Amino acid sequence: xxxxxxxxxxxxxxxxxxxxxxxxxxxxxxxDGASExxxxxxxxxxxxxxxxxxxxxxxxxxxxxxxxxxxLLPPSPSMTKWLEGLGSTLTFHIFLICxxxxxxxxxxxxxxxxxxxxxxxxxxxxxxxxxxxxGPVLISTDVFSYIAYAxxxxxxxxxxxxxxxxxxxxxxxxxxxxxxxLKATSAYGPLYTLxxxxxxxxxxxASVWGMKVEALLASTACFALTWRCAKQRGxxxxxxxxxxxxxxxxxxxxxxxxxxxxIMIAFMLAAVTFALGERDVRAGTSIMLGAFIxxxxxxxxxxxxxxxxxxxxxxxxxxxxxxxVVLGYALFGAHGVDIVTVLRKDSSYxxxxxxxxxxxxxxxxxxxxxxxxxxxTAGMAVVLAYLLWRTWRxxxxxxxxxxxxxxxxxxxPWLLAWYTLWGLPLSVIVRDRRLMITILIVQxxxxxxxxxxxxxxxxxx
Amino acid sequence: xxxxxxxxxxxxxxxxxxxxDAFLQRLPARLRPRSAEPEGSGVRRRRIExxxxxxxxxxxxxxxxxxxxxxxxxxYRLTADIESWRELTGNVYKKVGLAYEAVAVETDAxxxxxxxVACGNISIAKAGARTQVCLVMTGPxxxxxxxxxxxxxxASHGGFFVQxxxxxxxxxxxxxxxxxxxxxxxxxxxxxNGAYHTPPxxxxx
Numbered sequence: 001x002x003x004x005x006x007x008x009x010x011x012x013x014x015x016x017x018x019x020x021x022x023x024x025x026x027x028x029x030x031x032d033g034a035s036e037x038x039x040x041x042x043x044x045x046x047x048x049x050x051x052x053x054x055x056x057x058x059x060x061x062x063x064x065x066x067x068x069x070x071x072l073l074p075p076s077p078s079m080t081k082w083l084e085g086l087g088s089t090l091t092f093h094i095f096l097i098c099x100x101x102x103x104x105x106x107x108x109x110x111x112x113x114x115x116x117x118x119x120x121x122x123x124x125x126x127x128x129x130x131x132x133x134x135g136p137v138l139i140s141t142d143v144f145s146y147i148a149y150a151x152x153x154x155x156x157x158x159x160x161x162x163x164x165x166x167x168x169x170x171x172x173x174x175x176x177x178x179x180x181x182l183k184a185t186s187a188y189g190p191l192y193t194l195x196x197x198x199x200x201x202x203x204x205x206a207s208v209w210g211m212k213v214e215a216l217l218a219s220t221a222c223f224a225l226t227w228r229c230a231k232q233r234g235x236x237x238x239x240x241x242x243x244x245x246x247x248x249x250x251x252x253x254x255x256x257x258x259x260x261x262x263i264m265i266a267f268m269l270a271a272v273t274f275a276l277g278e279r280d281v282r283a284g285t286s287i288m289l290g291a292f293i294x295x296x297x298x299x300x301x302x303x304x305x306x307x308x309x310x311x312x313x314x315x316x317x318x319x320x321x322x323x324x325v326v327l328g329y330a331l332f333g334a335h336g337v338d339i340v341t342v343l344r345k346d347s348s349y350x351x352x353x354x355x356x357x358x359x360x361x362x363x364x365x366x367x368x369x370x371x372x373x374x375x376x377t378a379g380m381a382v383v384l385a386y387l388l389w390r391t392w393r394x395x396x397x398x399x400x401x402x403x404x405x406x407x408x409x410x411x412x413p414w415l416l417a418w419y420t421l422w423g424l425p426l427s428v429i430v431r432d433r434r435l436m437i438t439i440l441i442v443q444x445x446x447x448x449x450x451x452x453x454x455x456x457x458x459x460x461x
Numbered sequence: 462x463x464x465x466x467x468x469x470x471x472x473x474x475x476x477x478x479x480x481x482d483a484f485l486q487r488l489p490a491r492l493r494p495r496s497a498e499p500e501g502s503g504v505r506r507r508r509i510e511x512x513x514x515x516x517x518x519x520x521x522x523x524x525x526x527x528x529x530x531x532x533x534x535x536x537y538r539l540t541a542d543i544e545s546w547r548e549l550t551g552n553v554y555k556k557v558g559l560a561y562e563a564v565a566v567e568t569d570a571x572x573x574x575x576x577x578v579a580c581g582n583i584s585i586a587k588a589g590a591r592t593q594v595c596l597v598m599t600g601p602x603x604x605x606x607x608x609x610x611x612x613x614x615x616a617s618h619g620g621f622f623v624q625x626x627x628x629x630x631x632x633x634x635x636x637x638x639x640x641x642x643x644x645x646x647x648x649x650x651x652x653x654n655g656a657y658h659t660p661p662x663x664x665x666x
Contacts, residue, residue, distance in 0.1 A: 306494075307475035309478055309482060309485070355521055358525055359521070361524070361528050366573040393495050394494075394497045394499070395475075438518070445518075448525055451529065453536065455536075456532075456533050456536030456540065457540045
């Protein structure tokens, strides 16, 4: 699959070009045992400038967001008072301009990624993520649902898998839960709810900070594991880190909204690193633990089993499954371990940003109908079956897993920005560059779709 | 798998368990698993895959551009709805903070027409805190010169009221229908005693 790529066959690929992200000279050097920093002693000034631009856009966004009262922010306890007064209200136009600047700077950084030193890359990713960490919750109310479910279980003794947050209407966190989710039971795995337990008894502000710390730890784990996996596969880890850690949808939507997808991705990457290190039982277990954070993670298990054909991985998966089922059943009963119902419920939602919805609009239809759901599921099943067959016949199972994650996200009528992140870290640790390019194009189109308000009149002023 | 003498192109591709792979050797050659794809194989397949990916990306790109255009048109319409509501009711709630920017527009999500309903407080207060006056907006966007600027408006031929802190989306909550909203049977609730129900002064039924 990869051997015919000119990038892999050439040792003359210019360092720092897009082509060297996962291949080219940097990789050759590492294969020869040389340092990945050899020949890259200075980051080009253009890359530094792009990094500053990216940081600037993030700071502007966070300072304006901290001012509150923005339609882009979920109603939230006041937790960033020290930043108030520095900026003005985050309007759609300012947000989209920041997003656009961030994205353009990111695209430039991806282009120069192979010529950026590890220190600069790590510093850039750290700064951007810390800036978002100290700011308010961005875009989504999901984090308040997470806290509400934890408080239901810990504080109120209500099962979050049989009742929605409306069962704790008197709780201080209740008013921050998104109105669409007030009656929705938890769609997350029991392991995630359990991880949230220590946060539940905290006050409303402290619990949001707790979730922020949880997201920061998960995000940092993802970066570290991406780095490690890239090195395990003989790839340059610097571009891999930059592509993931400075990604606009990762930083602003995924990490900015404290989404638990980051924890799920961390378990997925742990599974990959265990598999690459021949620790098969742990690899299988990690996937199942990830699936009991968020069910989507289970999608990579068949690819690992078919690709690696190691009974120990199956054993690890069974051990993880048994552990999580026992745990989930003990804590929440049968509803707590019913992944099938969760997946079915999730697949019935429709978002205006989903590519199927956008495509239906192109066909002149108002949206996605039930028959379209069936067609999309069938299409997805065909692609997954093809990927499994390709994996059986020698295609890299990690790449196939990345394609599978992308397929699930793109064919889902309920597409949210952070769903496009599922396959991203996998894409930078494989040699098939098409995966990363495709994910970045999909993300670019998603961001482009967000820009519609830029072409619309401003109402308030 | 080395049964066919293939050379791995990647040191970490799908190396299976030797005992499992030995067992799977019983399968016909075309069905056997491989540890890696043979060097230089699958060029044609790769081209086909890449072509399909490019075509899909182009299709989605066209759909995205189309949708941005569609959304922009809707946003222009909604803006015209809000500005028309302000003009017809005489309530210009501007620069009073988002919580008080209490004009909301509901689109026709059932029949997907361009008939919108714009609702807002009868006097300045937090969103939905006062009686809501709702106007049904119809027709094309009309461009008019107002205060030296080209502004956009839509026509309204009817509307209704909703009591404070009540959803505007249910007929059972609506009262005091006027204009074409009466014929459209948008109200089920009899006008409550003492409730505000005077159609807006600028309303041109």
